[in-house]
Amino acid sequence: MGNYKVEGIVLRARDFGEADRVLTILDRRLGKLEAVAKGIRRPRSSLRGACQPFSQCVFLLWRGRTLDGISQAEVVRSHARLRDDLLLLAVASYIVELADEALRERDPSPEAYELILGLFDWLETAEPSLETAHHVLRTFELGLLELSGFSPSLEACATCGRPEEAGPQAGRLAFSASAGGLICASCRQAADSSGLILLAPGTVKAMRFLSRASPQQARALRLTPQAAKEMGAALRSHILYHFDRRPKSLDFLDTVLGR
Amino acid sequence: MAFSHYPEPLARLIQEFTRLPGVGPKTAQRLAFFVLRMEERDVMALASALADAKRKIGRCSVCFNLADAEPCHICRDARRDRGVICVVEEANDLVAMEKTRTYNGLYHVLEGALSPLEGVGPEALRLAGLLKRVKEGGVREVILATNPTVEGEATAMYIARLLRPLNVKTTRIARGVPVGGDLEYADEVTLARALEGRREM
Numbered sequence: 385m386g387n388y389k390v391e392g393i394v395l396r397a398r399d400f401g402e403a404d405r406v407l408t409i410l411d412r413r414l415g416k417l418e419a420v421a422k423g424i425r426r427p428r429s430s431l432r433g434a435c436q437p438f439s440q441c442v443f444l445l446w447r448g449r450t451l452d453g454i455s456q457a458e459v460v461r462s463h464a465r466l467r468d469d470l471l472l473l474a475v476a477s478y479i480v481e482l483a484d485e486a487l488r489e490r491d492p493s494p495e496a497y498e499l500i501l502g503l504f505d506w507l508e509t510a511e512p513s514l515e516t517a518h519h520v521l522r523t524f525e526l527g528l529l530e531l532s533g534f535s536p537s538l539e540a541c542a543t544c545g546r547p548e549e550a551g552p553q554a555g556r557l558a559f560s561a562s563a564g565g566l567i568c569a570s571c572r573q574a575a576d577s578s579g580l581i582l583l584a585p586g587t588v589k590a591m592r593f594l595s596r597a598s599p600q601q602a603r604a605l606r607l608t609p610q611a612a613k614e615m616g617a618a619l620r621s622h623i624l625y626h627f628d629r630r631p632k633s634l635d636f637l638d639t640v641l642g643r
Numbered sequence: 644m645a646f647s648h649y650p651e652p653l654a655r656l657i658q659e660f661t662r663l664p665g666v667g668p669k670t671a672q673r674l675a676f677f678v679l680r681m682e683e684r685d686v687m688a689l690a691s692a693l694a695d696a697k698r699k700i701g702r703c704s705v706c707f708n709l710a711d712a713e714p715c716h717i718c719r720d721a722r723r724d725r726g727v728i729c730v731v732e733e734a735n736d737l738v739a740m741e742k743t744r745t746y747n748g749l750y751h752v753l754e755g756a757l758s759p760l761e762g763v764g765p766e767a768l769r770l771a772g773l774l775k776r777v778k779e780g781g782v783r784e785v786i787l788a789t790n791p792t793v794e795g796e797a798t799a800m801y802i803a804r805l806l807r808p809l810n811v812k813t814t815r816i817a818r819g820v821p822v823g824g825d826l827e828y829a830d831e832v833t834l835a836r837a838l839e840g841r842r843e844m
Contacts (some may be wrong), residue, residue, distance in 0.1 A: 396760055402665060427821055433830025437760075437793050462832050467793050470800045477759035632762030639764065 387455065390414060391442050393500055395480040397435055399425070407435055407454070408484055409443065410500065415492040416484070419445050421454045431457050438463040438476050438504060465508045472507050474640040475517050477633040479503060479524050485627060486532040499527045502599025510603075514641060518612045523602040525619045526594040536622050537565025538592050544571050550585040550592075557583050559618040561625035581618045587611040591618075653679070705776070707752040707769045709734045717750060724748045726783040728776060730802060732756045732790055740788060748786075751776065756794040757801055763794075765801060773802070777809050784812040791818050 392411035400406045403425045410416050424431050434441045434457035444456040466476040479500060487496055503520050510516045529535045540547045542565035548557055559581045560567045566588065572580070583591075590611050594602050607615075624630060647654065653675060660671035678686060702708070703715035706728075710716070717723065727748030731737050737750050753768045776782065787802055789795035799815055806813050819837035820829050829837075 428824075430828050430830060433832035436832065439832075459831050462835075464832060464835070467796055468800075470797065470804065473793070473797050473800075474759055481760055633759040635762065635764050636757070636759040 387444055387446050389442065389444055390417070391440070391460065392417075393440050393497065393504070394435060394437050395484050396437055397421075405435065406451070410483065410487070410497055412494055412497045413492060414490060416487045416489050417452070418489070419443065419452045419454050420448070421457075433462070434459045436462065436467065437480065438466045440501060440504075461504075463504050463508060466504060469512055471512050471514075471517055471640050474633065474637045475507060475520055476504065478521065478631060478637050481631050481633045482524070482528060482623070482627075485631070486528055486534070493531060495531050496528065499524065499531070499599060506599050506603055515607075515609075515612070517641065518616060519602070519607050522591075522607070522612065522615050522619060523594050523597065523599060525623065526591060527597075527602075529619075529622070530595045534622075534626050535595060536561075536591075536618070538588060538595065541566060541568035541571055543567055543574075548588070550588040552585065554585045557585065557588055559583050559622075561618075561621040564626075565622075579621060581614070581621060583614050583618060584610065587614045587618075591615055702752075702754075705772070706750045707754055707772065708737055708750055722747075725781055727786065728773070728782055728784075729786040729788050730773065730799075731788050732795060732798070736788065736790070748784075753789070753798065756789055756792075757797045758794045759797065768798070770802070770805065774805060774809075777806065777811050782811055784814060787813065787815045 390409060390411040390413070392409035395408040395410050395416070397405045397407050400420060403423050405421050405424045406418055407421055408416060408418055421429075421431050421435050423429050424435055431454060434443075435454070439459055440461045440463065442458045442460060443454050445452045446455050463476075466472045483496060483500060487493055503524055507516070507520055526535075536542070536559070538548075542560065542563040546568050548566045548568060550557065558567050558569075558572050559565065560572075561579055561581075563571070566583075567580070586608070587610070590605065590607060593605060597605070649657065656675045656678065657668070657671045660666055660674050661668055663671075666674070678689075681689075699711045700709050701711075701713075703710040703713065703718055705714045705718045708715045708717060712719070724747050728751050729737075729740060729746060729748055730751045730753060731740065732753055732755060734752050737752060740746055740750070751769070751773045753770070753773075755763060755768050757763055757765060757768070773785075777785065785802075785806060787799040789798045803813050803815075817840050818833065819840060820826060820833065826834065
C-alpha cells in the first residue's frame with residue numbers, strides 16, 4: 385500500500401480538468417499505466433519538466449481510488465532532442481501512439497520498454513536524416529508487431545503455410561496485408577491480387593532479421609533504399625489493415641517525411 | 644429532470660449554469676439563488692452582457708484575435724509597429740503578452756497548435772493568413788510565442804520552416820527560470836535551457 389516507484393517512459397500526456405494532466409507511462413516492470421499529475425499546468429509545478437512526452441523518468445506514485453497520482457518525478461533522460469526537431473518529433477510521436485495502441489494496460493512488457501528506449505537513444509544520437517527515420521520506423525514496427533502478436537508471416541505462406549524461400553535465386557515474393565504476410569504463387573491466384581506488394585528476397589530477409597533484432601543490432605544492419613521502401617509499403621498496409629483505426633500521427637509523419 | 648423539486652424557470656436556470664466549466668450542481672444552485680436575490684436591473688445587465696459578447700465578438704480577419712470590429716483594435720492601432728508579428732496559440736496568450744506592456748507590434752493567433760498525437764495537422768491552424776501577411780511585405784521579424792510544450796515547440800519549428808524561404812527574421816521566445824522562482828526547485832530541462840540561453844552582463 386501507499387506509495388510505489390516506477391521507472392518509465394512517458395508515452396503521452398493529455399490535459400485533464402483545470403490544471404492537471406494524465407500521463408501514460410510505460411514502466412519496465414509493470415507495463416503501461418496511467419497516472420494523474422495534479423496541478424502540472426500551473427507555472428510553479430515542479431513536475432512539469434519530468435512529465436514531458438518521450439522522457440525517461442523515475443516516478444513516485446500514490447494509489448488513488450480510480451487513478452494513481454504522481455507525487456514526485458525525476459528525469460533520467462529527457463530525450464529533449466526528440467522534441468526539438470520536427471522529423472524526430474514525428475517519428476517519436478508515431479512510435480508512442482502505436483505502442484499505446486498495441487500494449488495493454490498493466491501488462492508487463494520489458495521487451496517493448498527496451499525497444500522504445502533503444503530506438504529513442506538511436507534517434508537522439510544519430511544524425512537526423514530521412515534514412516535514419518525510415519530505419520528506426522521499420523525496426524519499431526517489426527519489433528512491436530512481433531511483441532504484440534500481430535507479426536506478419538514472413539517465413540511461410542500466410543494462407544497455406546508452405547515455407548517461402550528468400551534465397552538469392554528466389555524471385556520477388558508477394559506480400560498481402562489481408563492474408564497476413566507473404567503469400568505463395570498458388571495461393572496468390574486464389575486471392576484477389578489488388579493489395580499485393582512485391583518484395584525482393586533481400587527485403588524479406590531484412591524484415592525477418594529486424595523482427596527479432598535489438599535496436600543496437602538493427603542499427604548495424606545496412607538497409608538499402610529499395611529494401612526500406614518496399615518494407616515501408618508492406619508494413620504500412622499491414623498496420624492499417626490490422627489496427628482498429630488509422631494512427632493519428634500518420635499524416636503528420638508523412639508531411640515531415642515529404643510524402 | 645434532475646431539479647424537478649424547483650419551479651420550472653429556476654430549474655432551467657440551474658440546468659444552464661451546470662454547463663459552465665467547473666460548475667457542478669451545488670455551485671449552480673448557489674448561483675441561481677444568488678441571481679434571484681439580485682436587483683432586476685443587474686440581472687438584465689448580466690443577461691445582455693452574455694448575449695452581446697456572444698453576438699458581437701468575432702475573429703479579426705487579419706490576425707484572428709477576438710474582436711468586436713473589423714479589423715481588431717490592435718491591427719487598427721496606428722501607433723503599433725507593423726514590422727513585427729508575434730505568433731501565439733490562442734487569444735488569451737495574446738492578452739498575456741499585452742499585459743507585459745513591453746511589446747508594441749502586431750499579433751497572429753493560430754487558434755491551436757500542431758499535435759501529431761491528437762491528429763491536429765497544419766491545415767487546422769491559421770497559417771495561410773500568416774504567410775500572406777509576411778509575403779505582402781513590410782514585416783521585419785516574426786516572433787514565435789507558442790507554448791513551451793511539445794505541441795507549441797512543434798508548431799514553432801513548423802512555422803520557422805515555412806518562413807525560411809521568405810527571408811524574414813524569425814525568433815523564438817526564450818525559456819528559463821521564472822521570476823521569483825528558486826533554482827533548487829526548477830526542473831532539469833528548464834534549467835538546462837536557461838543555461839543554454841544565458842546572456843552576457
